[in-house]
């Protein structure tokens with residue numbers, strides 16, 4: 001109500017129609033809060049339409065002002081080109097590899113993302129996966145639930161995190177959070193990053209193979225881009241060695257997945273803890 005007792009909301013909506021926002025696939029924030037968000041925005045739900053995507057986009061081409069997206073939903077050159085009124089893409093992810101940033105730059109489309117909002121959560125996952133891989137928690141669980149204990153005897157022991165030499169690939173906000181969590185465990189932290197960071201005293205490696213050769217665990221925390229795609233290749237995996245573990249909380253395609261699977265099967269590395277895969281949801 002305004003001070004005269006009129007319903008302000010309807011009046012405002014006539015003057016300022018809700019911005020039209022395209023949702024290709026719904027991010028969790030949309031699933032949980034559609035009712036609240038819908039008070040301010042008019043959502044065009046591509047995933048909910050019987051029309052093929054291109055036809056849906058062409059139908060709404062001139063009205064879409066923004067896109068609400070998430071980390072595993074590609075926003076392609078084709079989509080951007082079909083939407084002449086598009087001015088903004090908002091993604092709930094920290095990663096931007098799924099969005100054609102070059103086309104956004106060319107068209108002057110702004111991009112807003114989660115930044116470091118979820119870095120602590122991702123770092124928790126990285127440490128959880130590392131402890132699981134070292135202590136064989138989920139492998140032990142599989143051993144019990146598959147009924148192997150009675151016939152095959154006790155499961156093999158895991159090993160401790162303390163004292164491990166851990167190489168962090170990408171010391172951005174997630175990498176720093178991982179380091180912060182591993183220091184109290186007594187890990188020796190090394191890192192590889194685009195640039196040496198003056199804010200930390202961890203030993204710096206400019207080359208990821210050299211980092212791998214000098215540590216027992218590699219934790220991938222960098223972003224996916226043209227420089228980091230398949231940066232974890234056969235050479236790096238062999239440098240990590242037979243006792244080495246790899247943890248990936250970045251993007252699947254940072255690792256040459258086929259090569260990693262081969263190394264795991266042939267015992268050329270000891271194990272992997274993976275939050276991401278190259279061709280999700282297809283996991284080799």
Ligand SMILES: O=CC(=O)O
Nearest residue numbers: 071092093094095
């Ligand atoms: O995948 C999740 C992210 O990039 O935040």
